[in-house]
Amino acid sequence: MNISMLQQAFSTFVRTRGLERHFQRLAWFDIGKRSDTDNGLTSTLTKNLVAASNTTPELLLPSLGTHADGLTEAQAARIRDQVGPNEIGQARTLRWWMHLWHCYKNPFSLLLTVLATISYCTDDAKGAIVIGSMVALGTLIRFMQETRSNKAAEKLKSMVSNTATVLRRSATQDGLGTSREDCHFPEAHHPRNRIEIPIKLLVPGDVIALSAGDMIPADVRLLSAKHLFVSQAAMSGESLPVEKFAQQTSGAASNPLDLDNLCFMGTNVISGAATAVIVNTGKNTYFGMLAERVLKTDRSPTAFQRGVNEVSWLLIRFMLVMVPIVLLINGFTKHDWWSASLFALSIAVGLTPEMLLMIVTATLAKGAIHLSRKKVIVKRLDAIQNFGAMNVLCTDKTGTLTQDKIFLERHTDIFGAASDKVLEYAYLNSYHQTGLKNLLDVAVLEHVELQSKLNVAGHFRKIDEIPFDFHRRRMSVIVAEREDHHLLICKGAVDEILSVCSKVHENGTTSALTPDLLARIRRVTSALNEEGLRVVAVAVRERAPDKESYDVEDEAELTLLGYIAFLDPPKESTAPAINALQRHGVRVKVLTGDNDKVTAKVCREVGLACDAILLGAEVEAMSDPELALAVERYDVFAKLTPLHKERIVRALRQGEHIVGFLGDGINDAAALRAADIGISVDSAVDIAKEAADIILLEKSLLVLEQGVMEGRKTFANMLKYTKMSASSNFGNVFSVLLASVFLPFLPMLPLQLLVQNLLYDFSQVAIPLDNVDTDLLAKPQRWNSGQIGRFMIFFGPMSSVFDIATFALMWYVFRANTPATQTLFQSGWFVEGLLTQTLIVHMIRTRKIPFLQSRASWPLLITTATIMAIGVFLPMGPFAEYFKLQALPLSYFGWLAAILLGYMLLTQAMKTFYARRYGW
Known part of the structure; x- marks a missing residue:
């Protein structure tokens, strides 16, 4: 294994898991210095993972005592009693006398103890008593204060817990075996089979569902995967996402990280969807085995x-x-x-x-x-000082400057006239997708009357889906209303949808997308943006029912139907909060993936200057020195990718700023890690909460200003x-x-x-x-x-x-x-x-x-x-x-x-x- 990769892995792990207290980079990363016992444990784990990768699901599931539809609660409880909770990287609770010793053993106390000993040996008993009293006073006060603060911190941390989506069978099915006929792994199980449980309650044999933004909660073997891209930077040091598959495609491999059908605890899903069975949990995971060793060491300051x-x-x-x-x-x-x-x-x-x-x-x-009384949870005490030293705050727009509630304001055809057909297709897309459902999907699905009107469950059978990713900025579902054709429904950002459209639906007829029509469409969508509406385009394509699996290449030759437009009004508290932050020397910068026109309108409404906006395409074209100058000039950045956000944060830090980043999405995780102080909210995706130093129980700049x-x-x-x-x-x-x-x-x-x-x-x-x-x-x-x-x-x-x-x-x-x-x-x-x-x-x-x-x-x-x-x-x-x-x-x-x-x-x-x- 590449040692520099391990070093980077644990650096990331320490930062994202909040374990700075226990980790530092040590010489044991040199494999040549590892003990035979360590090598044996790692070798055994590697063999087990490789075996799980090479075993078919039909054989693997019974060996784990599980079923394609997951475990029952009783089965999971029995296994949990045997293997313990799914936790690693947690400091073992110190006995009180060990805690007292840690409070004592600092250079000042040791120096005073030497002086007291010298005083006692020179018959100056009074001096020794006084010096001893000083040491005892400092040690006891620190001991009592740390004990109190640790209890408070644990209570606060318990308020923020990550969950996983797990498949559970009913108790009546307990004890059923798994046959080859049972081993069918659909892309989406019915929601009734899915429940959210804390990650620490997962056990080997649990079948879990994964989607964009999820942390991989354990070492898992994939059962099904659809365009699944996983960030393995925490393990391999590789910055680019890796595509994973349900079957091993690259032949024999001795390194588990090279296996296509395995995912590891500590990594996270960038895009796509999957189901997987948990092979190892807690300290028995690949990451946990290594983490157990570094828990014995102290961190670097x-x-x-x-x-x-x-x-x-x-x-x-x-x-x-x-x-x-x-x-x-x-x-x-x-x-x-x-x-x-x-x-x-x-x-x-x-x-x-x-x-x-x-x-x-x-x-x-x-x-x-x-801070806890002000709805701010501090995951790492040292972060408080960075909170106060922060002079630049980078924040996303949706849910921070604006309300955390998005309203579906309009559903129109390509020229802006109301269209129920566009809403119906958008509803079908949001209903059937199993990936990351954002606030836009939630707003669409609130139109529950369409469920009975369309008879979604009866008339439409889901065939496949092409999950969302931040490069394409669109997603598609494929459904069959009748068995004579398949219907691909795609929705996403206007420019990205237009790039794959060749036709438009107009007044009941379909015609080619001409340059004149394209110009008119852009004027319509631009006018909607000027009103502060976020516009999502909807397009379709009918296909012959000749295949069951679809890919990105199938998003071509689409017909544009129209748009759904959302209103995300600014919060009443945003303007005074921005004013207060700026008054206190904190410069607020908006980093968003949204449209520049919508962003500009919202910024103006909250009193944030936006005379000039830097777009993601311009950021992409800039060298690092050019970007360093640009980030000082601009306060608003739009149409950004996650990597753009990270580059901007790093450029600000290089300019001697103390940078805070407030975000809650998978697209914010890289920037959260790059910032001096990462700030997220309790409703954020798992990876964002893990990367943050501060968790807000209320997503508000006003709360942040108080912090x-x-x-x-x-x-x-x-x-x-x-x-x-x-x-x-x-x-x-x-x-x-x-x-x-x-x-x-x-x-x-x-x-x-x-x-x-x-x-x-x-x-x-x-x-x-x-x-x-x-x-x-x-x-x-x-x-x-x-x-x-x-x-x-x-x-x-x-x-x-x-x-x-x-x-x-x-x-x-x-x-x-x-x-x-x-x-x-x-x-x-x-x-x-x-x-x-x-x-x-x-x-x-x-x-x-x-x-x-x-x-x-x-x-x-x-x-x-x-x-x-x-x-x-x-x-x-x-x-x-x-x-x-x-x-x-x-x-x-x-x-x-x-x-x-x-x-x-x-x-x-x-x-x-x-x-x-x-x-x-």
């Missing part, structure tokens, strides 16, 4: 996580540079290298952003839960903690460096530094619940480690100015300037340092004036106020001696108020300068 890691390592590198400097300065100036080492370790603890992972996790989880705002709130709160941590840490170290040079004693004991850091961390646990200023939501934001570094340099030293003022206060005013009075000095700086660090939470959470123009949420106000109160209480209360602090003179607090006020005023001034020059 996503773009979002890379951004978090960049910021984390920025702070860690800063620590690795500053801690040795502190150690050397204190060692040389104090001549006590042991104390200097302990102090440097405390500085290392203080500089470690141990709460970052917990804050990020809690903020994302809170965002996901909040974008929630994503930005989530990111803004994460950014707050990062800025606070970076600037506060830098300021503390800068103050320590200055104090270490001039003071004859340590400016603060290691234990005091650790307690201060623990209290400061606790003051920030409510940041995920904080309010966000509206101006911070005005435009998308991204992680930028360079910007964080600049922010740290600007705001960090400001706290040092007031730390120095405190040093001077304690040294000159309160005479704490000897080793004998160092406790008083350290107590004064402990209180001032903790209060300024806690105030920075309120100063940096907003560019406005805190408490007056922008107030924090009540949880954050309560936690910070509590920590400030504890900070004052420790040196003044009964625990002062334990922490080697002492009570401060009452006059100190007057000076402290002045220092805090000055700190707030200077910080506010710096914020104003910084925001004007660099933004916020």
Whole structure:
């Protein structure tokens, strides 16, 4: 097997199944490194699949204990009890202690544990207790938050389930065998034999029906197939669809992927229809066997996580540079290298952003839960940040800009006069087709009065069908009203139907399609398009009953009957939603396969500029550089194929945009995968839901706009903690460096530094619940480690100015300037340092004036106020001696108020300068 194909297969699988948490590309893709056991399992599976391909249905069905009409419910239940659910790629539920271990094992916690161990081994039990408390606090908070968010996510995911169409026999038929006479596989079973069940309930032996847009739910052997094209990119890496047949046509093959009559879990139907029997399910499938191995590995980081890691390592590198400097300065100036080492370790603890992972996790989880209340299901937590960072939204037209309900407005002859005959033929086509029924078919089939009038079941026998595909943009059914002829009824896009017509039906007679008639027809259809109607042409051809199987080549020499025209009115919420998205910095682009005139009318009605529209044919002719320029200029694209949509999305991403794509059809799947954030709806086809990161329970741009705002709130709160941590840490170290040079004693004991850091961390646990200023939501934001570094340099030293003022206060005013009075000095700086660090939470959470123009949420106000109160209480209360602090003179607090006020005023001034020059 081609190894690069396997790598691409699993990359696609990880993205479409939402399993980023468990997958990454690893060296085991090298077959030479596989174990004998692995090779044996794969070999056995391959032999079984090849055997199923080579076995006739008459023998295969009995061997699987099934029937051409499927299993009964009782049979399926018995088999399910034996083989388990049809699921793969799901993380095994971690025991609570393993989950706790995963919450603990991050670089920051491990670093703190090393520091705690060193403290304990050096008889600094208090320091070890404080550091251990910090590790325990961060780990437990993350554990509880992840447990809560995982339960919420599972509950939300259960709301979105993919189904398969399975054939079920009645209980009275249970136990019947399968004879050769039973093994007849019609193209369409009567609807009463078909039921929709969740994919996970499928079992080997189930007979399923497949049509365009379906995910292949298991490894299957085809029993019948009609123009079945399957995308095997998830398995073979081949981008073009592969045609499948009920019989093996290419001779013997050792690679299952080369077998024409097998389809595999993880692939999807592009066009056509088929029935198939399930051979393997779950982890016993070809894909599942390989997936079981990668579930044991971790995934490579996503773009979002890379951004978090960049910021984390920025702070860690800063620590690795500053801690040795502190150690050397204190060692040389104090001549006590042991104390200097302990102090440097405390500085290392203080500089470690141990709460970052917990804050990020809690903020994302809170965002996901909040979005669920707005009918938005988040399949992958990291997608929330991309939601907020999105600055271009590509969307289809039907059901998004327009109502999800299409109305059959007119049925006319070729010149626009009402015609019941056209509607009757359109009804026959929609009724008998077994492929993907879209909203147009649903609108036609609502005319149920035609069913009895035409006596569809009695007068018309279905012979065959030629399924829809996105290249032909038409589909045909062949029926026999009388046994003396067959009638091919074709409906589809006007241009594509005209391309296979040679005649027209006019006033009861048939005449040749002349250039003059063609021009008149185009004027009629264009006028209908100008009214905002979507026009579908209907054509027929009578044939002698000389064959039972028809192909695309039979769609020729047709007679045009007329048109059915549909109205898809815009939603009332679309115009305000587009306006809101654009106001918030999200540019909306429409990508549709529909007619350009209909698209233009709808866009104008919803307030979307469409002075120029780029058509699919023009996209096809453009090179990648030309398309990159075009996608910046145009906002509306019409008559697109699925590949055109994917190219446009990729071109936008290459232009440094964060691109979201909203779609629900099989033709949207490629673009959903190509986008930074794929967005679909719960009513979408299977492959679209699988490819999406976000599922909307209501297909509305208004809901999407609310989701974008929630994503930005989530990111803004994460950014707050990062800025606070970076600037506060830098300021503390800068103050320590200055104090270490001039003071004859340590400016603060290691234990005091650790307690201060623990209290400061606790003051920030409510940041995920904080309010966000509206101006911070005005435009998308991204992680930028360079910007964080600049922010740290600007705001960090400001706290040092007031730390120095405190040093001077304690040294000159309160005479704490000897080793004998160092406790008083350290107590004064402990209180001032903790209060300024806690105030920075309120100063940096907003560019406005805190408490007056922008107030924090009540949880954050309560936690910070509590920590400030504890900070004052420790040196003044009964625990002062334990922490080697002492009570401060009452006059100190007057000076402290002045220092805090000055700190707030200077910080506010710096914020104003910084925001004007660099933004916020």
